[in-house]
Amino acid sequence: MKKLRSILGNSGAVLTLALAALTPFLLFGWFQSAIGAAHLHIDPTYSGGEISHVIERPGYRIVVNRPVPRRSPLQRIGPFIQLAWTPAAALPAHLSDDLDLDGDGAPDVRVAIDTHNLVVDVAPLNARYRPMHSRGVTSFSALIARVNDTLVVRIPLD
Amino acid sequence: MPDRVLPTPRRSVAKSLLLTLPILLWSLLMFSRAMMQPGRAPKLAAAVTLVFMVALFFQMMRTLETHRWRRYFFVALGFLFPVGFIWQLFAIRGSMSIPVERMLSGDTPFCFLAIPMMILPAAIARTVIFPGSILPTASNPHAIAAMVAIWLAATLVLGKGWCSYGCFFGGIEEGFAAIPKKPRIRRIDPRWRWMPWAVLAAIVLLSAATLEPVYCMWLCPFKAVTEYPAVRSFETAVQMGIFVTMFVALVVVLPLLTKKRTQCSFLCPFGAFQSIFNKTGAFDIRIDQSKCTPCVLCEKACPTMSITPEAVRSGQPLMSCMKCGACVDACVRHAAVWHIKGTESGASSERARLMHLYSAWAFAVMFGGSIIAGTLEKLFGLVV
Amino acid sequence: MPLTGLMTEALLLGVSSGPVCLASCSPVLVPVLAAEQKSPRGTGALLAQFLGGRLAGYLAFACLAWLLGLSLQLQPRGHALIYGLADLGLAIFLAGYAWTMRAQPAASCDQPCPAARVRLFAQRYKSFASVILGFVSGLTLCPPFVAAGVRAAESGGLAHSLLFFLCFFFGTSVWFAPSVGLGMLRRFAAVGVVARLTLFLLAGYYGYLAVIVLGRVFFHA
Numbered sequence: 001m002k003k004l005r006s007i008l009g010n011s012g013a014v015l016t017l018a019l020a021a022l023t024p025f026l027l028f029g030w031f032q033s034a035i036g037a038a039h040l041h042i043d044p045t046y047s048g049g050e051i052s053h054v055i056e057r058p059g060y061r062i063v064v065n066r067p068v069p070r071r072s073p074l075q076r077i078g079p080f081i082q083l084a085w086t087p088a089a090a091l092p093a094h095l096s097d098d099l100d101l102d103g104d105g106a107p108d109v110r111v112a113i114d115t116h117n118l119v120v121d122v123a124p125l126n127a128r129y130r131p132m133h134s135r136g137v138t139s140f141s142a143l144i145a146r147v148n149d150t151l152v153v154r155i156p157l158d
Numbered sequence: 159m160p161d162r163v164l165p166t167p168r169r170s171v172a173k174s175l176l177l178t179l180p181i182l183l184w185s186l187l188m189f190s191r192a193m194m195q196p197g198r199a200p201k202l203a204a205a206v207t208l209v210f211m212v213a214l215f216f217q218m219m220r221t222l223e224t225h226r227w228r229r230y231f232f233v234a235l236g237f238l239f240p241v242g243f244i245w246q247l248f249a250i251r252g253s254m255s256i257p258v259e260r261m262l263s264g265d266t267p268f269c270f271l272a273i274p275m276m277i278l279p280a281a282i283a284r285t286v287i288f289p290g291s292i293l294p295t296a297s298n299p300h301a302i303a304a305m306v307a308i309w310l311a312a313t314l315v316l317g318k319g320w321c322s323y324g325c326f327f328g329g330i331e332e333g334f335a336a337i338p339k340k341p342r343i344r345r346i347d348p349r350w351r352w353m354p355w356a357v358l359a360a361i362v363l364l365s366a367a368t369l370e371p372v373y374c375m376w377l378c379p380f381k382a383v384t385e386y387p388a389v390r391s392f393e394t395a396v397q398m399g400i401f402v403t404m405f406v407a408l409v410v411v412l413p414l415l416t417k418k419r420t421q422c423s424f425l426c427p428f429g430a431f432q433s434i435f436n437k438t439g440a441f442d443i444r445i446d447q448s449k450c451t452p453c454v455l456c457e458k459a460c461p462t463m464s465i466t467p468e469a470v471r472s473g474q475p476l477m478s479c480m481k482c483g484a485c486v487d488a489c490v491r492h493a494a495v496w497h498i499k500g501t502e503s504g505a506s507s508e509r510a511r512l513m514h515l516y517s518a519w520a521f522a523v524m525f526g527g528s529i530i531a532g533t534l535e536k537l538f539g540l541v542v
Numbered sequence: 543m544p545l546t547g548l549m550t551e552a553l554l555l556g557v558s559s560g561p562v563c564l565a566s567c568s569p570v571l572v573p574v575l576a577a578e579q580k581s582p583r584g585t586g587a588l589l590a591q592f593l594g595g596r597l598a599g600y601l602a603f604a605c606l607a608w609l610l611g612l613s614l615q616l617q618p619r620g621h622a623l624i625y626g627l628a629d630l631g632l633a634i635f636l637a638g639y640a641w642t643m644r645a646q647p648a649a650s651c652d653q654p655c656p657a658a659r660v661r662l663f664a665q666r667y668k669s670f671a672s673v674i675l676g677f678v679s680g681l682t683l684c685p686p687f688v689a690a691g692v693r694a695a696e697s698g699g700l701a702h703s704l705l706f707f708l709c710f711f712f713g714t715s716v717w718f719a720p721s722v723g724l725g726m727l728r729r730f731a732a733v734g735v736v737a738r739l740t741l742f743l744l745a746g747y748y749g750y751l752a753v754i755v756l757g758r759v760f761f762h763a
Binding site: 002004005006007008009010012013014015016017020022023027028029030031032033035036038040042043044045046047049070072074075076077113137139140142145146147148151 | 186188208258259261262263264279280284286287288289290291292293302303304306307310311315316364367368369372375390435439440441498499500502503504510513514516517520522524
C-alpha cells in the first residue's frame with residue numbers, strides 16, 4: 001500500500017511537470033476552446049440582451065433588443081430595453097424616431113437624439129413606458145453612449 | 159533557540175548550471191517570439207527577462223533556497239504589472255477609469271479575482287456576470303475564456319502556489335513586507351485568518367443574488383492600481399474611497415508593520431478559493447516532528463500565518479499554505495521540507511523541491527515572465 | 543377559476559420561481575444556518591423557522607394585495623422605500639444575530655448581574671431572529687413575487703389570495719430543502735467562525751445599500 005501510494009505520488013509529480021510544459025502548447029488552447037463551447041453568454045445587463053428586430057431607416061438601422069427584466073430582487077440595475085443606431089457616422093445631428101419596441105406594429109416611444117452632444121429624450125406613446133431624458137450616462141439602465149460605430153440608448157422599464 | 163544548527167549546504171556551480179539548463183531552454187523557447195520582433199525594445203526586454211528568470215533559478219539551485227529568489231521575481235511582477243497595465247490604459251483612453259462605453263462593448267479585461275463570483279450564475283443560468291467578452295477579440299485579448307483557461311492550467315500545476323508564482327498583485331505587498339528588518343506588530347489574532355473565507359462566502363452568495371461582481375464593485379484593493387468605474391456619483395466616490403483605503407491599509411501599511419502578506423491573509427477571497435486546490439496539488443510542505451524543536455522560526459517566516467503550533471504538531475501547514483518556501487528556508491534544523499504527496503515524509507525532499515520548482519518556474523516564465531517582458535518593452539521603448 | 547386549478551398554478555409558479563427566491567434568500571439563510579452549527583435535524587428546524595417567517599411575510603403581502611386590489615406595480619419611489627427599509631432591517635438583524643453568536647447561554651448565576659442579563663437577552667433574541675430574518679426576506683418584491691401578487695389580487699376573495707400565496711410558498715420552498723445539508727458541516731468549528739464573520743460582512747453590505755437607497759428616496763425626490 002505504501003509503495004502504491006509512493007508510485008502514485010511520484011506519478012502525480014511527473015504529471016504536474018508535464019502539464020506545466022504542455023500549458024502554452026496544448027492546455028491553454030483546449031481550455032479556452034472548451035469554455036468557448038460551453039454556451040455561456042455575457043449577462044444581458046451588460047450585453048444589452050438578445051436582438052429582437054431591426055428597424056430600417058434611410059441611411060441607418062435601429063437594432064431593438066429584447067427587454068432585459070430585473071431577474072433578482074437584489075439586482076440594483078433596473079430593467080431596461082436597449083436600442084442601437086448604426087452606423088453612428090451616418091446619423092444626422094438631430095434625429096427623431098417613432099419606434100415599435102414590442103413588434104406589435106404600433107409605435108411605443110418617440111426617441112429624439114442630439115447625436116453630437118449625446119442627449120436623448122424619450123416620450124412614451126403608450127402607458128408601458130416612462131419618459132426619459134439623459135445626457136450621456138445617467139445610470140446603467142438609462143443612458144446614451146457611443147460604442148464604436150453605434151449609438152446605444154437604454155430606456156428604463158420601471 | 160535550537161541547540162544544534164545544521165549548516166546550509168550549497169550545490170556546486172557545475173551541478174547548479176546543469177539543473178538550470180532545462181529552464182534556460184524553456185525560457186529561450188518562451189521568449190523566442192519576442193526576440194524575433196522588429197525593434198530593439200522587445201528584444202532587449204525579452205533578453206533582460208530571460209537572464210533575470212534564469213539567474214534566479216540558478217541561485218535557487220546553487221543556494222538550495224527557494225523563497226528569497228522567488229520573491230525577487232514575484233515583487234518584480236507585482237510592481238511591473240500595474241506599470242504596464244496603467245501605461246496601456248493611458249495609451250488607449252487617457253485614463254484609468256473604465257468608461258461605460260467599454261463595458262457596453264464587452265472590452266473590459268477579465269481579472270482572475272472575479273472567477274469565484276462567476277461560478278454559480280454560470281452553472282445555473284449559463285450567464286457570465288462580467289462586462290467582458292467570452293472569447294478574445296482584437297480589442298479585448300484578455301477575454302474571459304483566456305483568463306479562465308490560464309487559471310485552470312495554473313491550478314492544475316500549482317494549486318495554491320498560484321499565490322506565489324502567478325498572482326500579479328501579491329508581489330506588491332510581498333515587496334512592502336520585505337522592506338523592514340523586523341515587524342512592528344508581532345501579535346495578530348489568528349482568527350483573522352478566517353476573514354478571506356467569510357469574504358469569499360459573502361461575495362459568492364451576493365453575486366449570485368445580485369447578478370453583479372460584488373467584490374470588483376465594492377472591495378477589491380487592486381482597483382487602485384488598475385482600472386475602476388469612473389467617479390461620477392456619491393456611490394462611485396465611495397467605491398473609489400474603499401478601494402484606495404483597502405490598498406493603502408492592507409497592501410502597503412500593514413505589510414510594512416507586520417512583515418506579512420496581510421491582503422492575502424486577511425481579505426483575498428480568491429486566495430481562500432485557491433486553498434481548496436491545495437488538496438489536489440502534487441506537492442506540499444511537511445514538518446518532521448523528530449527534527450522540530452520547535453523554535454517557531456517557520457511560524458515567524460510564514461507570510462500568511464499558515465503555520466501554527468497545531469499545524470506544527472500535525473506535521474504540515476494549514477491549507478492556506480502558498481508554497482512560497484519561506485518556512486523551509488527559515489528552518490535551521492531542516493525539519494520543514496518539500497514533499498511529494500503519497501511519498502514518505504522527509505525522503506527525497508530535494509527531489510520534491512526540484513520537481514515543484516521546475517513546474518512552478520516553467521509557469522512563472524511563461525506567464526509572469528511575459529508580463530515583466532511586456533512592461534520592460536514599454537520602458538525600454540522610451541530610451542532605445 | 544376552480545380551486546385545484548388555482549392551487550396548481552400557484553404551485554407551478556412557485557417551483558419555477560424557486561431558484562430566484564433561493565438565490566435572493568441565500569445571502570441571509572446560508573450563513574445563519576452554517577453559524578448555528580446544529581445537526582441536520584436542528585438545521586432543519588432552523589430552516590423551518592426561517593421559512594415560517596418568510597411565509598408570514600408572503601401572507602402579509604397576500605392580505606395587502608387583496609385589500610388594496612392593485613396590481614402592485616408600485617411607483618419607483620415606493621419600490622425603493624420598501625427595499626431600503628428591508629435592507630436596513632436586514633442589516634440590523636444580521637449584525638445582531640452575528641453578535642449573539644458570541645454571547646454564551648446564561649450560566650447559573652446567584653445574582654442577576656448585567657452580563658447574565660445580556661446573555662439571556664441574546665439567547666432569547668437568537669430564537670426569534672431567524673423568524674424575523676425570514677419575514678424580511680419574504681417582503682422583497684422580486685418579479686415572481688409581484689407576479690404572484692398580481693395573480694392573487696385577481697383571484698377574488700381573501701381566502702383565495704391566501705391560498706394562492708400558500709401554494710406559491712410551498713412551490714418555492716422545495717428549493718430550500720437541500721440547505722438542511724449544511725448541518726453536516728457542524729463538525730468543522732471553522733465553519734461557524736467563517737459564517738459569523740460572513741454575517742457581519744453582509745450586515746455591512748445591506749446597511750450600506752439601505753443608506754444609498756433611502757438617501758435617494760429622501761434627497762432625490
